[in-house]
Every structure is written in C-alpha cells, then in structure tokens.
Amino acid sequence: MLSDFSWDMTGYIPKHAVNPHGDGIIPYAAERIFQLEPEPPAVGNLNEYILSALQEKNLIYFSFFLHHYEPQLNKRIKDFLGVDGGDLYDTDRFIDIKLSCREQMLQKLMDYDLAKGAEYATYIFPFIRDAMLRFRMGEEKWSVSSLTNYKMVRSMAWLYHNTKDAVNEFSKKYNCDLALAEEYLKVVRGIRNQQPFYVTDENGEETGEDVALDDSWNYTDILWNGIQAEKVQRAFEKLNYREQTLLEKRLAICMTCGRVSSWKDRPTFEELAVMFEGSTASGAERAYRKAVDKLTELLVAEGAIHAVRLKQKSKIKRKKKIAAAIYEYQADCDGEWGEISLDFENGKAEVILLADWDTVKTNKFASRAIAYLLNCESEKLPKEIMVAFE
Known part of the structure; x- marks a missing residue:
C-alpha cells in the first residue's frame, strides 16, 4: 500500500512557480509543475527511479521520475486535447488533467512488475489514457458511469460517422449481438446533437473539436437525451414566442430539428436586444434569465429535472x-x-x-x-x- 511509503522532498523545491504573475497560470508554468530544483541525481535509465521508489518505499524517486517524464506526459495530454499548446488550451484544465494522470500513475505503481518485461513508462501508458478519458467523462454530463461503456460509446460514435452499417461493424468488433449494438447506437444518437465531443477512432485516438464547458446551467446538456426529449419538447412549447426565441438563439440550438450551432457564434445580449426592438442588452439578459427560470419550472413539472x-x-x-x-x-x-x-x-x-x-x-x-x-x-x-x- 502507498500508505507505507514516505514522500519527503526535503532539499528539493519546485523549479517554477505555478502562478508567478498572479493573473492566471501561464502555459510555460503549466507544463513544468513537476520540475525540481536542484536537478535530481542522474541515472542511466528512468526506470531506475521507479525501482528505487519500490525498493526503498520512498516516493521522492517517483518525483524524480516525473521530473524527467513530464515532457512526454505534456505531449500525450496535448495530443488528447487535439491542440498544439500555447494559448490554445485552458492551462487550469491542462493541470487538472495532468494531476489526474499523476494520481493514476501513483495508484498503479504498486502493481508494476519489471519481470513482465516492460519499463514503467511503457506499462503506464494505457492507464494514463484511461485517466484522461475518465477526466473528460466527468466533464460530459451525458457520460455513462463505466469507463468501459464510455469507450464503447465513443467507438460506436466513430463507426456511426465513418461506416455504412455501424451496428454490424460494432457487433463484429465486440463480438456482441445486434440488439446490444442497437442500444449503443441509440445512446450515440441521443447525444449527437449536444455540444461536440471527441470521437474515438479505430486506433483509440480521438478526433473532433474540443468545446469549453460553460459554468452556468446549460439546457443543451439535456435537451436531446432520448428519454427526456418529449418532456422537454412539451415544456418548450408552453413558452411564448419571445421566450422560445431567446432560449434557442442564446443556447445555439434549434428545438425543431435539434441541430446545435457553434457555441462561439451564439448572439450576444446586445444582438438579441436588436431582434426585439425597444429592448436593451440588460433587458434582453433579464428576459433570457426569466425564460430559463420558466423553462426550469416547466421541466420540473414534467418530472424531467x-x-x-x-x-x-x-x-x-x-x-x-x-x-x-x-x-x-x-x-x-x-x-x-x-x-x-x-x-x-x-x-x-x-x-x-x-x-x-x-x-x-x-x-x-x-x-x-x-x-x-x-x-x-x-x-x-x-x-x-x-x-x-x-
């Protein structure tokens, strides 16, 4: 158990401050949170750090490993996010993912066995990927509870977008009956009109556009869930024309066809005010908030939320x-x-x-x-x- 290990970093300090300027974490710092000063003692192979950690039950050697392994971990996270780095990613989120990976690496440290022929960096790779998937699974409100099912949903999504007969292809790939494949296809169809998500390809890699999550209540997360769709539609139809228009435009979703537009291109409250002559931006925002609350009450009455x-x-x-x-x-x-x-x-x-x-x-x-x-x-x-x- 890791509780038997010590992790005394006496003599070593972080080489780079995480928030040196007080105005946000810069990418340079985010990619160097595991760097130590002074430089860890040199070894011929990084695996020696892991073996020393296990033999001496001291996680300072695990920190030495992370010091050297961090550039590889950064690259894997960037590949997962589908960006090149710099300002293209949210550094707070980048660090959160990195720390999730470190936690997984620690949990799997006790299971590592050199006798099986793989160095720790090779052994840990699939678990790092699982940690990143589990992190995103937690972000996406449509996600299933099991990581295994989550991967299968993404696999079906790729087949749905890239093959003519996704059900048969899925059945062959997972050696399951067609009925089960149909169930996974229903899940994919139920979420396809929500905010874009990363689709897993045949090699387990992800493609697609990442969309930042909004920190407010977002009805697009539930609008086209297959189970709730009828309830939502009934509630939406009870709103007046202005309320419906404000919600559709601001949430970038068409309630008729279910198509979701780019979140970045949704109209501002100033633009919404122009649509309703005589209104101001603050007036349009107040009207939108009231429409959100009214839809909430209607959805509660329907038993949807x-x-x-x-x-x-x-x-x-x-x-x-x-x-x-x-x-x-x-x-x-x-x-x-x-x-x-x-x-x-x-x-x-x-x-x-x-x-x-x-x-x-x-x-x-x-x-x-x-x-x-x-x-x-x-x-x-x-x-x-x-x-x-x-």
Whole structure:
C-alpha cells in the first residue's frame, strides 16, 4: 500500500512557480509543475527511479521520475486535447488533467512488475489514457458511469460517422449481438446533437473539436437525451414566442430539428436586444434569465429535472466580504421554504429548517443548494437564483 511509503522532498523545491504573475497560470508554468530544483541525481535509465521508489518505499524517486517524464506526459495530454499548446488550451484544465494522470500513475505503481518485461513508462501508458478519458467523462454530463461503456460509446460514435452499417461493424468488433449494438447506437444518437465531443477512432485516438464547458446551467446538456426529449419538447412549447426565441438563439440550438450551432457564434445580449426592438442588452439578459427560470419550472413539472430555488435572507460582512449568510430554499418550485445557514470563512453549512419535499436522510435539495453556494465567490453570492439538477 502507498500508505507505507514516505514522500519527503526535503532539499528539493519546485523549479517554477505555478502562478508567478498572479493573473492566471501561464502555459510555460503549466507544463513544468513537476520540475525540481536542484536537478535530481542522474541515472542511466528512468526506470531506475521507479525501482528505487519500490525498493526503498520512498516516493521522492517517483518525483524524480516525473521530473524527467513530464515532457512526454505534456505531449500525450496535448495530443488528447487535439491542440498544439500555447494559448490554445485552458492551462487550469491542462493541470487538472495532468494531476489526474499523476494520481493514476501513483495508484498503479504498486502493481508494476519489471519481470513482465516492460519499463514503467511503457506499462503506464494505457492507464494514463484511461485517466484522461475518465477526466473528460466527468466533464460530459451525458457520460455513462463505466469507463468501459464510455469507450464503447465513443467507438460506436466513430463507426456511426465513418461506416455504412455501424451496428454490424460494432457487433463484429465486440463480438456482441445486434440488439446490444442497437442500444449503443441509440445512446450515440441521443447525444449527437449536444455540444461536440471527441470521437474515438479505430486506433483509440480521438478526433473532433474540443468545446469549453460553460459554468452556468446549460439546457443543451439535456435537451436531446432520448428519454427526456418529449418532456422537454412539451415544456418548450408552453413558452411564448419571445421566450422560445431567446432560449434557442442564446443556447445555439434549434428545438425543431435539434441541430446545435457553434457555441462561439451564439448572439450576444446586445444582438438579441436588436431582434426585439425597444429592448436593451440588460433587458434582453433579464428576459433570457426569466425564460430559463420558466423553462426550469416547466421541466420540473414534467418530472424531467429537479430544481432548488434560493433567496438570500440575511448576510454578515467582514472586510468587504460576505463571511456568513442565511438562505431560504424551496424544493422543486413548490411547498414551504426551508432555511440554510452558511459560514463561508470556514466552508461550513447547516440546515436550520428542511423545505417541504426535501428528504430527511439525504437532504438532497439542501445539499445541492449548499454545494452551489459554497462554490460561489463571496462577492458574487446571488440574492435570488434557481439551481437545476438531474
């Protein structure tokens, strides 16, 4: 077990500061987070570091390995992201993926056996790829829970886009019956109109355009899920023309055909204001937010999603920052309101009063509300908001 290992880095420090300028992580630093100073002791082969780590139960040798292995790991992550580096990728995300890979490498360290004939760098390669896939699986809300199924869905996606008979090809590849292949095809068709995702080719490599995830509630994540489509369509049809137009244009999705346009080309609120004469950009944004909330309520009524409504009741400030606050919350837009107390300085929260329909054991709605609020910057805490979840 790794708990038996020591990891004392006395005498060594990171060679490059992760955030040297205080205004974001620059790519140069992001690609050198494992570099050490002074230089680790030289060895004839990187595998000697791994063997020393296992023999001496000291992970400082694993850090020495990472120091030299980092350029290869950077290249594999860039290949996975499908970009050349520089400003073309989000450096925070790049580091998150790299740390996920390091975690996987550590977990597999105990299983490494030189007697099987492969050096550690070769042995670890497929596990690094799994770590990157698992990271993306966590980002994509449509993802299945199993990494194996996730890979098979991507394989079917490639066959669907590149062969004439994806079902038969999939059945041959995985030696499964046609019915199972049909099920995977249904999954692929159900997600094909969501934001673009990387499609796995025959060699396990990925192709396609990466799309940055928006940090707000994004209805395109659920609009064309095969199970929910009818509920969403019914809810959408209950909106008026202006509300429908605002949502379709701003979310870059056509509710008639399901086609998703480029997220980057969606109209600004200024452009939306021009479409509705007499409106301003701020007016168009308020109208859009109201349309989002109305659609949320309709989707809750259809049983497609859940939602928790929040209202700030009071707050305490210290040094211009909100130190504590009390919020009222309502479960699924109905029933009596509950109450939550939040201590932002210590990252703690307490449910004072359960809302109607919230569960006594799990506090599902209160937990969602607390998680959302504790992740907000204190200066940007909402006075009133609706948080939707599946």
